[in-house]
Amino acid sequence: GQVGxxxxxxxxxxEFQGVLVPASTKEVWLNEIIAAxxxxxxxxxxxxVLAFTAGNLGFQLSATGSMDATIPAxxxxxxxxxxxxxxxxxxxLSLIGATIKSFGVSTAALSYALxxxxxxxxxxxxxxxxxxxxxxxxxxxxALESDPIRGTLDFAAVTTCADDTSMLCEQDLANGGSGYGLxxxxxxxxxxxxxxxxxxxxxxxxxxxxxxxxxRPGTLLFEEGSSATDFDEQPFDNAPADIKAIIRDYTFxxxxxxxxxxxxxxxxxxxxxxxxxxxxxxxxxGQRYHTGVGAELRAGFIHLRGGVAKxxxxxxxxxxxxxxxxxxxxxxxxxxxxxxDSETLLGQxxxxxxxx
Numbered sequence: 001g002q003v004g005x006x007x008x009x010x011x012x013x014x015e016f017q018g019v020l021v022p023a024s025t026k027e028v029w030l031n032e033i034i035a036a037x038x039x040x041x042x043x044x045x046x047x048x049v050l051a052f053t054a055g056n057l058g059f060q061l062s063a064t065g066s067m068d069a070t071i072p073a074x075x076x077x078x079x080x081x082x083x084x085x086x087x088x089x090x091x092x093l094s095l096i097g098a099t100i101k102s103f104g105v106s107t108a109a110l111s112y113a114l115x116x117x118x119x120x121x122x123x124x125x126x127x128x129x130x131x132x133x134x135x136x137x138x139x140x141x142x143a144l145e146s147d148p149i150r151g152t153l154d155f156a157a158v159t160t161c162a163d164d165t166s167m168l169c170e171q172d173l174a175n176g177g178s179g180y181g182l183x184x185x186x187x188x189x190x191x192x193x194x195x196x197x198x199x200x201x202x203x204x205x206x207x208x209x210x211x212x213x214x215x216r217p218g219t220l221l222f223e224e225g226s227s228a229t230d231f232d233e234q235p236f237d238n239a240p241a242d243i244k245a246i247i248r249d250y251t252f253x254x255x256x257x258x259x260x261x262x263x264x265x266x267x268x269x270x271x272x273x274x275x276x277x278x279x280x281x282x283x284x285x286g287q288r289y290h291t292g293v294g295a296e297l298r299a300g301f302i303h304l305r306g307g308v309a310k311x312x313x314x315x316x317x318x319x320x321x322x323x324x325x326x327x328x329x330x331x332x333x334x335x336x337x338x339x340x341d342s343e344t345l346l347g348q349x350x351x352x353x354x355x356x
Contacts, residue, residue: 001045002066004337004344007032008039011343026080030073038070038097042344058111058125065104065132066284072097078144085146095142095153103250103283104132105206107181123185123198129206129252131177135159136246137218148224155218158239158247162214176213179206181252194261204252213247215239246281253279269296271307287311287337294318301325305333314339318346327354 005013008029016025033039044066051060071079074093077086085091109127116122137157144151160176185198214233221228236244257275264270276289292309303322308315320333328351335346 001347002337002344003043004041004342006040006339006342007036009343010345021080027086030077030080030086033071033076034073038072039076040068040070040342042066042068056113056115058109058113060109060111061107062109063104063106064283065102067100067102067135069101070097070099072139074143090146092146093144095139095144095155098137098139098142098155100135100137100157101246101250102133102135104134105283106130106132111183119189121187123183123187125181125183125185127181127183129179129181129204130175131206131208132174133160134176134208134213134247134250136243136250138243139218142220150223151220153218153220155220156240156243157216157218158213158236158243159216160214161212162233175209177206177208179204179251181206185257192263196257196259198257200255200257201252202254204254206251208247208250210236215243249281251282253277253282253284267298269298271295287313287316290316292316303331311337311339313342316346320348329353 004010012029021029044064046064047062049061049063051062052058072095074095075098078093107127107129109125111123111125113121113123135157137155137159139153139155142151142153142155181200181204182202183198183200184202185196187194187196213236215236215238216233217230219228219230239247255275255277257273259271259273262270271294272292273294274291277284280288289312290309292307294305294307296303296305301324303324304319305321306319308317310316314337316335316337318333318335320331322329322331331348331350331352333346333348337344337346
């Protein structure tokens with residue numbers, strides 16, 4: 001799981017929980033949001049519902065989802081200062097720059113490991129991906145005007161169909177598209193050193209079912225004595241070309257992973273890993289580039305881990321522990337991703353059986 005805000009972080013908001021934010025702090029926050037082009041927020045989770053191995057076969061059933069959103073500076077100013085504005089007098093606020101991008105998918109994967117020699121093994125994973133909810137939206141125009149009082153908004157959105165009564169699209173959150181994927185990997189054991197590498201989504205045919213997508217113009221106009229809105233669902237074909245392109249590109253990109261482990265002693269292992277994605281627009285949970293080092297210390301039934309990594313826009317720090325109680329393994333971990341103007345909290349919990 002992960003949750004993050006930038007440039008005003010979760011820590012900064014927590015400092016003023018339950019108390020009024022001073023005017024000087026609000027001014028600093030707003031200037032940071034303006035400089036960053038808006039307040040960015042993200043929340044996501046990756047859940048393994050079931051996983052097991054039997055001999056050289058492995059199976060995993062998982063679900064992944066995330067949402068990224070941008071609040072433009074004009075909206076942030078309204079939240080911080082209300083309709084009085086920064087100076088105590090009403091002012092015009094721009095609504096341009098608001099965005100939402102979210103997805104949900106589930107995956108069933110079957111893997112097979114083929115030992116080539118005593119030291120070298122090759123692995124292949126075939127998987128079936130089913131799409132669920134998706135949403136892409138952005139505001140290309142819009143403002144709250146003070147003299148005369150007037151509001152406009154153009155917040156076009158494409159989402160999984162929500163209005164099944166319109167007969168414009170078919171509502172089905174369980175089947176919003178599908179496809180197949182192929183991953184390849186290898187591992188080399190050189191005694192105390194183990195090397196591994198993989199290419200994920202070397203082939204991936206996942207695409208969304210456009211008959212289950214709807215388009216909403218998201219237009220609003222209000223002024224003294226009149227108002228007009230249009231948020232009614234329309235066929236996906238009516239959506240602007242740029243949003244159609246985002247939806248069609250919002251799939252799985254190939255990625256690579258390289259790793260190494262060194263057993264210093266029977267109780268201490270050092271690790272290093274590099275992974276990245278070959279694309280910037282695809283489905284992703286977390287950072288698109290990562291280079292890290294870590295260590296695991298095993299002291300009886302307690303295993304302790306820690307690591308640090310360079311990520312796309314900053315650094316990541318993490319740690320965790322496991323209780324190995326016979327065949328039962330309880331593990332938990334936490335982390336912090338910190339960039340120049342961002343912070344994201346990470347959390348993980350694992351329960352496994354059979355010394356896995």
